[in-house]
Amino acid sequence: xxxxxxxxxxxxxxxxxxxxxxxxxxxxxxxxxxxxxxxxxxxxxxxxxxxxxxxxxxxxxxxxxxxxxxxxxxxxxxxxxxxxxxxxxxxxxxxxxxxxxxxxxxxxxxxxxxxxxxxxxxxxxxxxxxxxxxxxxxxxxxxxxxxxxxxxxxxxxxxxxxxxxxxxxxxxxxxxxxxxxxxxxxxxx
Amino acid sequence: xxxxxxxxxxxxxxxxxxxxxxxxxxxxxxxxxxxxxxxxxxxxxxxxxxxxxxxxxxxxxxxxxxxxxxxxxxxxxxxxxxxxxxxxx
Ligand SMILES: [Zn+2]
Numbered sequence: 170x171x172x173x174x175x176x177x178x179x180x181x182x183x184x185x186x187x188x189x190x191x192x193x194x195x196x197x198x199x200x201x202x203x204x205x206x207x208x209x210x211x212x213x214x215x216x217x218x219x220x221x222x223x224x225x226x227x228x229x230x231x232x233x234x235x236x237x238x239x240x241x242x243x244x245x246x247x248x249x250x251x252x253x254x255x256x257x258x259x260x261x262x263x264x265x266x267x268x269x270x271x272x273x274x275x276x277x278x279x280x281x282x283x284x285x286x287x288x289x290x291x292x293x294x295x296x297x298x299x300x301x302x303x304x305x306x307x308x309x310x311x312x313x314x315x316x317x318x319x320x321x322x323x324x325x326x327x328x329x330x331x332x333x334x335x336x337x338x339x340x341x342x343x344x345x346x347x348x349x350x351x352x353x354x355x356x357x358x
Numbered sequence: 359x360x361x362x363x364x365x366x367x368x369x370x371x372x373x374x375x376x377x378x379x380x381x382x383x384x385x386x387x388x389x390x391x392x393x394x395x396x397x398x399x400x401x402x403x404x405x406x407x408x409x410x411x412x413x414x415x416x417x418x419x420x421x422x423x424x425x426x427x428x429x430x431x432x433x434x435x436x437x438x439x440x441x442x443x444x445x446x447x
Contacts, residue, residue: 204424221437316418341379348414355410
């Protein structure tokens with residue numbers, strides 16, 4: 170709660186032209202924005218572009234943006250849309266209409282440790298991210314926003330311009346895809 | 359979708375598995391929850407499916423935020439500074 174009040178104050182100060190307050194807001198949200206962009210794009214340099222675009226957009230829209238409580242959601246929306254736009258432009262990962270291919274994991278790291286035990290291993294995290302990259306862009310966005318970032322279903326639907334049932338259906342389809350691809354890790358543990 | 363299920367059960371299980379995500383998100387109506395739980399008790403295929411789906415979601419939920427590389431942060435603030443100076447002109 171206190172953090173929220175602080176953020177509202179920072180926002181107001183930033184609107185009044187206080188650059189230090191704006192920078193503090195950036196610092197509060199930069200990792201989150203970068204994280205979302207990186208998971209959506211799978212490229213550090215492109216995620217950096219989106220990070221910059223997002224905060225420049227915030228800077229330029231400070232006076233239009235109201236409601237401090239929604240700053241995080243607002244930034245999620247900017248970062249997600251900039252990322253999806255980038256993906257559409259490059260079309261490197263196929264379109265949303267491409268069927269889900271059920272790939273087998275190419276390299277299996279040590280399965281001796283159960284997934285939850287090896288959770289902190291960067292190797293296993295890389296596997297999770299790798300599988301995520303195989304999803305069509307919008308499906309990936311649903312998982313990133315809903316499961317990784319923990320947004321509410323209706324927030325995710327709104328950000329992606331989907332109806333709630335459409336979002337839920339994408340979410341289930343994506344989870345099923347990931348489940349299938351990770352099944353080698355999920356058994357016997 | 360559970361792999362080894364009899365043809366007769368297939369249709370029923372398929373309808374159940376479609377609701378698993380909502381069940382995990384506690385988005386399912388109470389009545390349906392009950393139905394699903396009863397089905398899970400009696401169907402080992404669906405139970406295994408549900409278990410692995412739940413683990414998958416748990417794994418993704420536990421992924422942490424990526425940390426911002428120091429250089430990336432530096433360049434971000436340089437870009438903001440530039441935008442600010444342009445805006446003042
Ligand atoms: Zn079943």
